[in-house]
Amino acid sequence: MRSLFLLLIAGTVVSVGSRVSAQEKPPTESDYYKLESYEIPEGVNLEAGGLHFYGEKLAVSTRRGDIYLIENPLADDITQAKFQLFAGGLHEVLGLTERDGWLYATQRCEVSRLKDEDGDGRADVVETICDNWGITGDYHEYAFGSDFDKDGNMWVVLCLTGSFNSNAKYRGWCVRVGADGRMTPTCSGIRSPGGIGANSVGDIFYTDNQGPWNGTCSLKHLRPGSFQGHPGGNGWFSETKAIGERPQEPQSGSRMMVEAKKIPELEPPAIYFPYKKMGQSASGVACDLSKGKFGLFENQLFVGDQTFSTIMRVTLEKVQGHYQGACFPFREGFGSGSLSAEFMPDGSLIVGGTNRGWGSRGSKPFALERLRWTGNVPFEIHEMHAKKDGFELTFTQPIDPESAGKTESYKLETYAYIYQASYGSPEVDHTTPTIDKVTVAPDGKSVRLFVTGLQEGHVHELHSDGVRSKDGLPLLHKEAYYTLNYLVQE
Numbered sequence: 001m002r003s004l005f006l007l008l009i010a011g012t013v014v015s016v017g018s019r020v021s022a023q024e025k026p027p028t029e030s031d032y033y034k035l036e037s038y039e040i041p042e043g044v045n046l047e048a049g050g051l052h053f054y055g056e057k058l059a060v061s062t063r064r065g066d067i068y069l070i071e072n073p074l075a076d077d078i079t080q081a082k083f084q085l086f087a088g089g090l091h092e093v094l095g096l097t098e099r100d101g102w103l104y105a106t107q108r109c110e111v112s113r114l115k116d117e118d119g120d121g122r123a124d125v126v127e128t129i130c131d132n133w134g135i136t137g138d139y140h141e142y143a144f145g146s147d148f149d150k151d152g153n154m155w156v157v158l159c160l161t162g163s164f165n166s167n168a169k170y171r172g173w174c175v176r177v178g179a180d181g182r183m184t185p186t187c188s189g190i191r192s193p194g195g196i197g198a199n200s201v202g203d204i205f206y207t208d209n210q211g212p213w214n215g216t217c218s219l220k221h222l223r224p225g226s227f228q229g230h231p232g233g234n235g236w237f238s239e240t241k242a243i244g245e246r247p248q249e250p251q252s253g254s255r256m257m258v259e260a261k262k263i264p265e266l267e268p269p270a271i272y273f274p275y276k277k278m279g280q281s282a283s284g285v286a287c288d289l290s291k292g293k294f295g296l297f298e299n300q301l302f303v304g305d306q307t308f309s310t311i312m313r314v315t316l317e318k319v320q321g322h323y324q325g326a327c328f329p330f331r332e333g334f335g336s337g338s339l340s341a342e343f344m345p346d347g348s349l350i351v352g353g354t355n356r357g358w359g360s361r362g363s364k365p366f367a368l369e370r371l372r373w374t375g376n377v378p379f380e381i382h383e384m385h386a387k388k389d390g391f392e393l394t395f396t397q398p399i400d401p402e403s404a405g406k407t408e409s410y411k412l413e414t415y416a417y418i419y420q421a422s423y424g425s426p427e428v429d430h431t432t433p434t435i436d437k438v439t440v441a442p443d444g445k446s447v448r449l450f451v452t453g454l455q456e457g458h459v460h461e462l463h464s465d466g467v468r469s470k471d472g473l474p475l476l477h478k479e480a481y482y483t484l485n486y487l488v489q490e
Contacts, residue, residue, distance in 0.1 A: 026473055029331050032295070032378040036078045037335060038368040044068070044083060047366045048352020050096035050145070051342035054103055058344070059086065060368065061093030061105060063354060067114070069121065074346045078370060087114055087123040094340075095145025095196070097154060099179050106145025106156055109135050111177050129181040134168025136161055139357070141171060144196045146204060153178050155186070155222060157193040157206045160232050164212060172233020174206070174222050185242045189228030189266075194306065195340070196222075197285030199316060200299035203323070207282035207303060210275060213250070215417025215425030217282035218269035219303060219314060221323045226267035229256075229419075252421040255429075257457030257485055259419055268485045270323035271314055272417065272459050275424070278312055278327055278481065279305030281358060284341035286349060293347020295373045296382060296396050302330065302349060304338035309362035311338060311351060311371070315383045320486040326384035329477045335367035336360055348372045378476040379469040384462070388488045390435075390451035391462070393480075398444040398470040405440045409466025410449065414458035414484075431455050444470065456487050 040046045046068070050061035058073035058081075067090065071082040086103075095106030102113040103123070110131035114123040133156075135141050142159040149155065153176040161167035174187040191214050196206040204222045208214055213230040220228055225243040227234075229250070237246035247265040260266045273282050283304035288294050301314040310332045316325035336353025337360030343349055353360070353367035382394040403409055412435055415427035433453030440447050454460070460482040467475055 027378075027476075029333070029378075029476065032374055032376050032476070033331050034372050034374055035331070035333060036370045036372070038070070038081050038370070039079055040366070040368060041083050045366060046352070046368055047354035047356060048340050048368055049092065049094040049354075050105070051340050051350050051352055052096035052098060052103070053342070053344055054096075054098055058350065059096050059103060060352065061090075061096050063092050063094070063356070065090040065092060067093060067096070067103070067105065067123070073350070074344055074348065084121050086116070086121065087126065092142070094142055095154075095156070097145070097147040099148055104129070104145075104154065106143055106154070108141060108143050111145060111154060111156065111181075129179070130177045130183050132183045133158055133170040133173075133175065136168050138162050138167070140192065141168070142193060144193050144206065146196045146198065148179070149198065149204065150202050153184070155196060155204045157190050157196050157222075159190070159192050160230070163192040163209075164232065166233035166235060169239065170233070170236050172230060173236060174228075185236075185240045186224050187222050187226050187228055187243070188234050188237070188247070189226070189230050190233065191230040194282050195284035195304065197287060197301070199287055199301060200289060205270065205285055205301070207285060208269075209281055210424045212421050212423055213419065215272075215419065216275040217273045217279060217305075219271035219273070219282065219285070219301070219327075220269050221267060223267050225265065227263065227265040228267060229269075250419060252419075254419050255416055255457055256419045260485075268322065269483065270316060271325060271327050272481070272483045273303075273305070273312065273327055274427070274459060274461065274481055277479070278329065279310060280307035281305055281337070283339045284351075286341040286343050288343060290343060290347035293373070294343070294349065296377060302341060303327075304341050304351065306337035306339055306354070306358055307360055308332065309334040309337055309353065309360050311341065311349070317385060319386060319488055322486055324386070324483050324485045326480050326482040328381060328480055331371060332361075334362050334369055335364040336362040338362075379473045380476050381464065381480050384480050384482050386482065386484055386488050387448070388490060390449045390454070391460070391482065392446060392448050393464070394446040395469075397473070399440065399447070400468040400470050400472070401440045401444060403466055403468040404447050405438050406466060407435045407438055409464060410435055410438070411463040411465070412449075412451065412460060414455045414460050416455075416458050429455075429458065431458070433460075454484060454487060456484060458484055460484050
C-alpha cells in the first residue's frame, strides 16, 4: 500500500510513497503515527499504571491509588474526553481488567474487584479477591497484573523487595489468580517487572529490568514452572510444590545460555533490549490484535520504555521450543515516562506515563496519550527471522533490489551479557560475523542474509543503513536487535 499524501518538511514537498531524491528529507515517525495528548483535569495526578476499555469508557488506574473512567476516549477530537473518579484510596494499581461486569484491579497488596451498583459512576462495592502474597512497605514492591487468560486466570508478577531481595512471601514470583480468588504459584526468578501482557496466541510475557542477574532490560516468557533468572525469591519453594522443586542456583559470572543448559527450569529472556540503545527501563506490553487498524504490524508486541519515553516493537518466533526474536525502535516523543500501554477497539494505542521516582526523557510528571496510525505505511523491517545460515528480513514496502542486495548495505555485530549477581552488565564477548551474500526475493519484499559466524546466546545487532525502498526511501528505523538464544537446526 503506497501513501498518496504530500508532506511539507523544511519547505520541501515530499510525496511519501513516490520516489525521494537524495536532497529531500525523508518523513519521520509522526507522519505515520500521530501522537495526541488527553487533557488531564487540574488536580488529577494521572500516573497511569493500568489501562482497560471498560463499558465504552477507558478505565485508568494510577500509582497513587485512584481509578478514573474516561468518557469518549476514542473521539476524533481528543478534547471531548471527560474524566470521572471511579474509585480512590487503593494501593498503587498496576493492572486493570474485567469479568462479569466487575472491574478487577491489581494492587500492590492484592487483587480486588469493584462495581458501581447504584449507577452513579462511582464504585460502591470493593472486594478482595486474593491477597496471598506479602508486602513490607518497600517502595519497589510493585505488582503488575494481566488480563484474564483463556483459562480464566490473571497473571501477577511481584517485584522483589528493593528489587534485590525477597523479604515477603512470593516476592520475586509470578502467580496466577482465578476469578474465584484461588492463587497458583507459577514461576520464580522475577526481579523488577515493568509490565505484563499476552501475545497473539495467549502466552504471557513480562518485562524485567536491568539489575542483579539481569544484564540489561528484557522481555521474558512466563512459561509455567520456569525460573526467570533471579534466585532471590527461591526460598519460597518451601511454601509450595505447585511448580516442583527449587531449581539449581546459577553461577554468578557465567552466561545465560551456559546456565540454561545446566538448569532445565531456567527460561532465557526472549528479547534483550540493549541498554542505552533501545532504552533503560522496559515497561508495558501490548499486542496488536487490531486486524490492520494500527498498520501492518498485526500480532506483534509493543513494549514501553519508561526512561526513554518510547514505545518499542517486538517480533517473536519459537526456536527449539523457546521464544526469541527481534526488537526495533518504533515511536519516541511521549510526554512522560511510558509505563502502561493498551490497544483500543479502534486500533489506537493508549500510553500512560509517569516520571515520579524515575527520570524520563519526557519532562511531564505524568501523561496520557493516544497513538493513531495515519494510514501511511512506513518503510520498515517488518520481521527478522533466524535461519540456520543467517537471517531473513521482510519489509513493509517493496525494496530497491540493487541497494538491498548489497552486503555493504548491512552491518552486523554480536555481544552477550554477563549473568551475574552484580548489578547489570556491559556488552561482552563481541564478535563480527561476516555477511557473505544477500539474495532478494522475487516479490521484492524480503531478503536473505547468509552469515558466517552466528553466535548462540548473543544479541545480533543489525544496521541496514544502505537499504532503500523501491521509491528511494531509507528505512525509518535502520536498527534491529535479534536475541539468538538458540540456533536454528534445520
